[in-house]
Amino acid sequence: xxxxxxxxxxxxxxxxxxxxxxxxxxxxxxxxxxxxxxxxxxxxxxxxxxxxxxxxxxxxxxxxxxxxxxxxxxxxxxxxxxxxxxxxxxxxxxxxxxxxxxxxxxxxxxxxxxxxxxxxxxxxxxxxxxxxxxxxxxxxxxxxxxxxxxxxxxxxxxxxxxxxxxxxxxxxxxxxxxxxxxxxxxxxxxxxxxxxxxxxxxxxxxxxxxxxxxxxxxxxxxxxxxxxxxxxxxxxxxxxxxxxxxxxxxxxxxxxxxxxxxxxxxxxxxxxxxxxxxxxxxxxxxxxxxxxxxxxxxxxxxxxxxxxxxxxxxxxxxxxxxxxxxxxxxxxxxxxxxxxxxxxxxxxxxxxxxxxxxxxxxxxxxxxxxxxxxxxxxxxxxxxxxxxxxxxxxxxxxxxxxxxxxxxxxxxxxxxxxxxxxxxxxxxxxxxxxxxxxxxxxxxxxxxxxxxxxxxxxxxxx
Amino acid sequence: xxxxxxxxxxxxxxxxxxxxxxxxxxxxxxxxxxxxxxxxxxxxxxxxxxxxxxxxxxxxxxxxxxxxxxxxxxxxxxxxxxxxxxxxxxxxxxxxxxxxxxxxxxxxxxxxxxxxxxxxxxxxxxxxxxxxxxxxxxxxxxxxxxxxxxxxxxxxxxxxxxxxxxxxxxxxxxxxxxxxx
Numbered sequence: 001x002x003x004x005x006x007x008x009x010x011x012x013x014x015x016x017x018x019x020x021x022x023x024x025x026x027x028x029x030x031x032x033x034x035x036x037x038x039x040x041x042x043x044x045x046x047x048x049x050x051x052x053x054x055x056x057x058x059x060x061x062x063x064x065x066x067x068x069x070x071x072x073x074x075x076x077x078x079x080x081x082x083x084x085x086x087x088x089x090x091x092x093x094x095x096x097x098x099x100x101x102x103x104x105x106x107x108x109x110x111x112x113x114x115x116x117x118x119x120x121x122x123x124x125x126x127x128x129x130x131x132x133x134x135x136x137x138x139x140x141x142x143x144x145x146x147x148x149x150x151x152x153x154x155x156x157x158x159x160x161x162x163x164x165x166x167x168x169x170x171x172x173x174x175x176x177x178x179x180x181x182x183x184x185x186x187x188x189x190x191x192x193x194x195x196x197x198x199x200x201x202x203x204x205x206x207x208x209x210x211x212x213x214x215x216x217x218x219x220x221x222x223x224x225x226x227x228x229x230x231x232x233x234x235x236x237x238x239x240x241x242x243x244x245x246x247x248x249x250x251x252x253x254x255x256x257x258x259x260x261x262x263x264x265x266x267x268x269x270x271x272x273x274x275x276x277x278x279x280x281x282x283x284x285x286x287x288x289x290x291x292x293x294x295x296x297x298x299x300x301x302x303x304x305x306x307x308x309x310x311x312x313x314x315x316x317x318x319x320x321x322x323x324x325x326x327x328x329x330x331x332x333x334x335x336x337x338x339x340x341x342x343x344x345x346x347x348x349x350x351x352x353x354x355x356x357x358x359x360x361x362x363x364x365x366x367x368x369x370x371x372x373x374x375x376x377x378x379x380x381x382x383x384x385x386x387x388x389x390x391x392x393x394x395x396x397x398x399x400x401x402x403x404x405x406x407x408x409x410x411x412x413x414x415x416x417x418x419x420x421x422x423x424x425x426x427x428x429x430x431x432x433x434x435x436x437x438x439x440x441x442x443x444x445x446x447x448x449x450x451x452x453x454x455x456x457x458x459x460x461x462x
Numbered sequence: 463x464x465x466x467x468x469x470x471x472x473x474x475x476x477x478x479x480x481x482x483x484x485x486x487x488x489x490x491x492x493x494x495x496x497x498x499x500x501x502x503x504x505x506x507x508x509x510x511x512x513x514x515x516x517x518x519x520x521x522x523x524x525x526x527x528x529x530x531x532x533x534x535x536x537x538x539x540x541x542x543x544x545x546x547x548x549x550x551x552x553x554x555x556x557x558x559x560x561x562x563x564x565x566x567x568x569x570x571x572x573x574x575x576x577x578x579x580x581x582x583x584x585x586x587x588x589x590x591x592x593x594x595x596x597x598x599x600x601x602x603x604x605x606x607x608x609x610x611x612x613x614x615x616x617x618x619x620x621x622x623x624x625x626x627x628x629x630x631x632x633x634x635x636x637x638x639x640x641x642x643x
Contacts, residue, residue: 043582049503056496063489077490084497091504113508116578210551 001041002160003245004198006449012038017252020179027177028147031155031253038156039119046118049088050154056084057128058149061135061142074136081132089125092117097320120160122317124153126284131167133288140168148174157249161242163260163280170255179254187251189427192438192445194244197414199445202237205230205411208404220390222397224383226404231370232363233411236265239278265362265415268354269346270334273362281317285310300340307339308332318369323377327368334361512643513619518555518574521621525557525572525636529629534559534568546571546587554620567595567609568627572637574620581617588615588624595626618642 001008016034020027040047060081067074092115099112131152134140143149151174152167212219212227219227240261250257260279267273274282293306308329315328338346346354367380382388413419427434525531537558539550550556554574561568571588575581596610613626614634618641625633 043579049500052496052500052503056493056500059489059493059496063487063493066487066489080493080497084500088500088504091507113512115507116582119579210549214551 001038003242003249004195004203004449006446009195009446009449013249017184020253028151028174031177032147032150035151035154035156035159039154039159043116043118049118050124051150053085053088053124053128054150054153055146057081057132057153058143058146060084061132061149062144064132064136065142068136068138078132078136082129085125085129089121091115092121094316094320120162123162123164124159126164126281126317127158127162128153130164130284130288134167140171143167143171145175155253155255157246157253157255158257161239161246163243163246163258164284165258165280169258173255177254179252183254184252187248187253189248189438190251191245191248192442193420193423194241194246194248195445196441197237197241197244199241199448200441201407201411201414202234202241203448205237205404205407206234208400208407209234211400215390215396218390219380219383219388220393220397221383221386221388222393223390223400224380224388226397226400226408228363228366228380228384229408230404232265232359232366233408233415235366235369236261236415237411263415263417265359266355266417267358267362268351269338269358270331270361271338273358274331274335281314285314289313304336304340307336311335322374323368323370323372326374326377327365330365330368513621513641514643515620516640518557518572521572521574521637521640522557524640525570525633526559528633528636530568530627531559531570531629531633533562534570535562542571546591548573548584548587567599568629569595569625570627570630570633571622571624573622575622577620578617581620581622584622585615585617588622591624592626 001012003009012034016030019030023030036047036050039050060077064074064077064081067077096112096115099110102108103110103112131140131149135142143152148171152165152170155174158165208230209227212223212230215223243260247257247259258280262276262279264273264276267276290306290310293309294302295306296303298306311328311332312325313328314331315324315326318324318327364381364384367377367384370377372380386392423434423437426437537545537560542548542550542556542558545558545560548556554576556574557570557572559570569591571591573581573584575584592610592613592615609626609628609630612628612630613624614630615624616634617623618638621637621641623634623637627633
């Protein structure tokens with residue numbers, strides 16, 4: 001099930017919230033059961049996988065803690081856990097790709113399994129592995145209450161697209177959620193803002209991106225820029241909209257969900273961008289891969305290798321294709337350049353210029369991220385830099401610019417913190433007016449959900 | 463009040479019981495059992511029916527020879543959007559045709575999606591269309607309503623197959639001959 005559907009907004013969520021408010025003692029069981037229904041909505045069979053993964057990691061942590069308390073080595077238990085989790089992830093996400101590569105490379109005829117990736121599998125597996133790493137490091141104690149642990153992995157607000165929360169940050173709230181009226185209203189407000197980002201902005205600007213893709217291979221320089229600008233905004237409002245909705249839902253339930261985006265398109269450098277974009281994933285790789293590899297406290301050559309490893313893995317996490325690997329390495333190289341070549345020298349330039357340059361670099365990076373073939377991606381990069389076979393512009397590109405100027409400006413404005421700051425001030429100074437605006441946003445979002453073609457969340461495929 | 467406080471303390475401290483963390487490999491046994499069950503679950507995916515990635519043109523040329531299809535109207539992207547609310551640009555190809563007569567409910571839609579999950583995401587649109595057809599012919603088109611019972615709505619690999627007709631079975635057989643491994 002998706003947050004941006006009428007079934008979720010008008011049936012699932014109200015029904016759940018009514019029952020959640022009424023049945024205080026069985027609140028956590030209710031949340032778990034509703035989460036299973038949420039997950040089963042599109043693909044019921046994967047609920048079995050979710051339960052098996054939950055049980056596997058639950059037992060694994062207890063075994064690991066038992067070994068540690070007995071003074072025995074936990075390395076074998078850790079390897080077993082990581083191998084188990086990664087095998088499941090690889091089976092659905094990477095096996096068809098690898099088999100396809102083997103068939104192409106060696107002329108083999110291995111049947112390529114048709115597997116649909118269970119929604120949110122990468123997020124679930126990474127959340128589970130983070131928990132295991134923390135238990136092994138002694139940062140947290142293993143959870144004995146199965147329901148609490150199951151909620152950590154499977155509660156519906158964070159089930160399909162994260163964030164990749166840490167167990168230590170949420171365990172108290174999961175054991176005893178404390179929803180209050182204040183949290184409920186603040187959560188509802190955040191949920192509506194997220195819904196508007198997804199339905200009003202992401203799902204509107206995607207039409208411009210689709211126009212560019214429809215003229216594939218024949219897009220002008222202007223059309224390619226417009227298309228990639230639209231894709232950049234779609235991706236941001238789609239994923240950050242989901243994250244806001246997840247936080248809003250968590251707030252309503254009395255369970256905190258971490259912030260995953262901090263206006264990334266206002267970043268002044270690539271390093272800054274990755275502190276603001278998909279924060280929970282960056283933090284996961286930093287804490288569980290980069291730092292164990294030695295981080296930056298090693299010789300420069302080793303540090304460069306560490307960065308490349310981490311960013312290649314980040315790329316692979318997003319999908320099984322060379323485009324994603326290249327996308328990861330693109331950022332690895334940029335971060336190395338920022339660290340060793342540019343350093344503090346960029347600070348002499350005005351912040352506006354640094355923001356603009358960072359945004360353009362990120363936009364170029366998204367060409368790899370679309371999941372297209374390498375020749376397609378390279379053709380688009382060439383077009384972005386003025387080498388489009390169709391020329392600089394044509395009447396269709398100018399028409400696309402004219403008709404999409406308003407949505408593009410709206411996206412550019414809402415990608416900055418200004419509207420949020422203004423709205424926060426309005427909520428303090430005139431709560432009634434703020435509530436009215438939220439109500440109108442809700443009505444408008446409903447109209448868009450009814451009349452527009454359903455667009456699934458982009459990150460749900462990861 | 464004190465009772466409540468002690469209950470709260472119990473909840474907070476429950477996971478830290480040292481006695482339960484004593485060394486025992488029984489957790490390992492349970493872990494291995496769940497791992498084995500997970501392995502069986504994954505294996506079941508490998509042995510189930512597989513479907514090929516076939517160009518849409520191949521499927522169309524095979525299916526369009528089916529019973530009664532030649533007399534039906536081929537719908538375009540606008541038709542797909544009007545009847546199903548689907549954006550053709552978001553698919554890998556489609557074949558949509560329906561009866562030339564407004565008095566007949568016969569319809570066939572085959573959509574090729576990016577993958578199985580994407581194909582499954584199209585099911586609600588087809589289901590809504592089936593309900594709409596039923597509503598349109600209810601009360602005055604008994605023979606047409608009966609076609610609803612013979613309707614086929616299925617996801618086969620990355621394809622959505624939806625047919626409402628007495629010949630739905632024939633159309634599906636032609637479709638499966640092309641895509642089933």
